[in-house]
Amino acid sequence: MTVPQPTVFLVDDDPAIRGSLTLSLTTAGLTVESYASAPDFLAAYTPTRPGCLVLDVRMPEITGLELQELLTARGIRIPIIFISAHGDIPMSVKAIKAGALDFLEKPFRRTALLERIQEALAQDAAVREEEAKRAAVTARAARLTAREQEVLAQVVAGRSSKEIARQLNVSHRTVETYRVRIMEKLDADSLSDLVAKAVAYGLCKPPA
């Protein structure tokens, strides 16, 4: 499965801005999709697509800041770079607090924007990779039996095989067998790797 090419989504009501930026970013080898308004963007965008959002602040209907709120509310965590011809300090502070990557005042130099976009795309890629990992581990963990789950919880709690055997009223050997299976199922290299994965992804409930 190949990772799809990231896209720079551009939302600005001014066609000159859309045109110049599209040309500028395409020239830099980026894939650009531009929209004249927030609703247009929302209609076309699917969260699975990697990339970043270059967003104008002042627009008719839905402003850039409103779109930011809307995306946050939907759990869409695409990195946002605000651009504004009309910025002021309170506005930019608000945007940054709400998670925006940066706030560029028009006009800005090409290099400044490209740097920001690179950062944004890297951030987006990192987030997406992390999420993929989590999905994989979660899928493996789903294959553990109930007994294996119990043993995993005891392991994560730091108990030895003997203690676990006594706790579960099984033999020491049986516990060792469970542990091997759990390691196999969760693709863990070592005990510490197993514990780290289990804690990071919340694979087991804390022992009773």
Next chain:
Amino acid sequence: MLFAIAIKVNVNSFAWRYMANVTGLALACFVAGEVGLSFPYSNAPVSIVWLPAGIGLAAILLGGNRLWPGIALGAALTGVAHGEPLVTTALNALGGALAAVVGAWVLRAWTDFDRQLRRVHDVLALSGLGAMAAAGIGGTLKTSALLLGNQIELSVSGRVWAIAWLPDALGMLLLTPMLLVWAAEWRSRSWSRHPGETALAFLALTFASALSFGGWLDVSGDEHLPLAFLPFPFLIWIAMRLAMPWIVTATVLMAGMALVGTASGHGPFAHHGATAGTAALWAFMVMVALTMLLVGVGMAERRRAEKRWVHAVESNPNAVVLVDQTGKIVLINSQTMRLFGYGRHELIGQPIEMLMPARFRRSHESYRTDFGTGQSVRPMGMGRDLYALRKDGTEFPVEIGLATIETEEETLTISVIADITLRKQAQLALQEERNFVSAVLGTVAALVVVTDTEGRIVRINRACEEITGYALEDVKGRPLDIFLLPEEVGRVREAMAELCAGRTPNHLETHWLTRDGTPRLIAWSSTVLRGPDGSVQHLVGTGIDITEQRRAEVQAIQRQAALAHIDRLAAAGELAASLAHELNQPLSAITTYCDTALALVQSAPDPATEVVYALDQACEQAERASAIIRHLRAFVRKGTTKRASADINMVIKDTVRFVETEARHRGVRFHLELAETLPPLQLDTVQIEQVLVNLLRNSFEAMAAASSPRCEITIRSQRLAEAKVQITVCDTGPGLKPKTFDQLFDIFETTKSDGLGLGLSISRSIIEAHGGELWAESASAQGATFAFTLPVTAENLHDSAAAHRVSG
């Protein structure tokens, strides 16, 4: 019919009364004639006294000529009774009547004879003219009658004539005055006063007369003649003391007793050689009658004069005091007693000084001696307040008129002393009223000017003096025009004419020139003062100096206009804000396109460096344009910014950056002399920038207009000793002219052809709103200097102290 009867009755009653008068007169004359004839003149066919002559003259004088028939009838009766020949009787009758009528006529025609015998010359006229004329006629006709009756020889008629008028004259001297006086004074009853003294005097006179002529003493004969004067003291007593009727009565009484006594052979005039004795008696009686009449009338005249004098003195409403040369009081009137509270006898003979307060007495004595040499009448104590002293010790203000009365033996001073307490009180009240008015005029803030109807200044009050710089003495009597602008004189004259014509009140706004020529705008409200006759005498103007008020009004109007302008500027600011957004979009696109082109060019194997440069510059300029717009937007959007703590040096630097392009274009160089460690100030940064921009622009334009060879602007910031920071902007332009200097900050004042005149006035209000001051510091040829201060607030003082600690 009735009327006719009434007239008839009247006529009848008049006629009857006349008939009664004539009959009464005739009878009186007859009886008197009989009495007279009982005293015959010795050796002559006439009596010693012819009483009907006296009655006749009195009757004619009292009742008029028409009574003559009574006289004639009386004489006729006498003649008939004595069996006189008819012609004698007729002539006597005619003579008696004619004598009386002519005597009366002479008195009336030739003298201003008063039949009441009030004056000495009435007595002289009666005895000298009337009696002589009447007696002359009577005597002549009597002599003629005797001659014609053959009773005397013609040879003796001359001698007879010489004595024939004597009885008539004596009769007239004795009886006429008595009848006239009694007729005049009967009704007045003045003779009934002093009845005791009258009775006593008459008793004494009768006794003395009886002693002289009664024959009780054997005194007949020449050697006893002085005895005839025995009654004289009593006659004189009566003449001096009693009323006229009694005097004449006493004369007649004594004359009668002398006649009777002598006729009976008693007294000094009896047993003489007949003619001589009779002549002596006649002369004696004439003398007594004349003397008594003259003394009596003289005394009466004097009494009247005295009475007038006393009346004059007494009727004077003021105290009248007569003082002799030694200062002793000789006479006072009763008003004096009332006024001073003394009795008459307490004052007469006392020094006049007892009527004055002790403090005046000594000096008065010298005044008094000086006055003796002075003229007739003059007020005393000119220019001094005089006071008099009552018996009870109280003082009162007086006014004294003095006059001297010079008689042969002494000089008297008459003082008329008027009590002026009431007048003084009135004067005091008037003075108080005047003082009150003066005080009001002096303290009132309004200007008050009083002129006469010719426009000459009569009075100005203190407020007027203060505003104009003139004192009342400087302008009194001068025309009002000295205060007026030449172009307003006409208007003021018109207003004054209106006032004089009675159209009041009058309201007028005029300028008044102060002493140094500054015009002040005064709002006048004027009216007139009228005299007692209702005519306009003075014009009174009350004015309020409205110079400042009017200036403030004008400024308020200008300020309103400025505010309107600022409003428009603010609207333009809003526009600029949206313009900034709109412009930034294309600028942004331009930047991006250029940048892209730049990237494309640079990525080529052999990039054209000129294109790279050009594109790079294009990007930079687009960015600068955008920065300017942003700045402009912030600049015009006043009110959206708030005061915040700011570094004034940063503000200065930002402003300089903002105007740098223009400065470069105009060839102006900036020198910044900024103090370090200035405390932060509470500022509306945009507004302070606006002030700085205004000052810098002014300098730009001033230097450009003057084509200054060296165009430099120095901006200095410094901490003043107080909690103040001062910013100074100096240029190398032509400086400020003194005239424009004063008006610099007035709104709409501009020296620039295209200026609005708003800049400095707005700047000043901005600085003042910050609690600072803005001023032009000098007007030297070195250029203009503007400076403003900004306060360091308490919290910033604290901040700055903290900053100092940290930096230290």
